Amino acid sequence: MTGAHDEDPLVVQTRLRRDRRARWLRDGDMSVGLRLAQIGVLGWIFVVPTLAGLFLGRWLDGHFETGIFWSAPLMLLGLCLGGWTAWKWMNAE
CATH class of the missing domain: 1.20.5 (Single alpha-helices involved in coiled-coils or other helix-helix interfaces)
Structure with a gap:
């Protein structure tokens, strides 16, 4: 139909x-184990992009000697990317 x-x-x-x-x-x-595993995955979905943005920003700041010019925005970009990815993952089911 x-x-x-x-x-x-x-x-x-x-x-x-x-x-x-x-x-x-x-x-x-x-099960409780499966719920805890999902919470762990959700945490990593936030943490990995945030840390990747921070590490890339620190590398760029060290390379160009710019203080935290790149670290802060790239960390926030990673946090936003992680939040969006987590939202998509939670609503996929």
């Missing part, structure tokens, strides 16, 4: 909720 109703956000969200509920009824709750 294709048509205008497939595009309706309410229909899409209702199907998504129905599918999630069916999956939950079939599989049950996640």
Whole structure:
């Protein structure tokens, strides 16, 4: 069945909720270990881009002798990239 109703956000969200509920009824709750693993992955999704931006900024500042001219903005860029990636990862399911 294709048509205008497939595009309706309410229909899409209702199907998504129905599918999630069916999956939950079939599989049950996640284990504590799996939840902790997801929290760990989420932390690394934030930390890695932030530290990569900071290290790249420190290298550029050391190379061009510019103080923290590159460190601060690249760290913030990494933090924003990590936040966006974490948001996409959390909403993927």
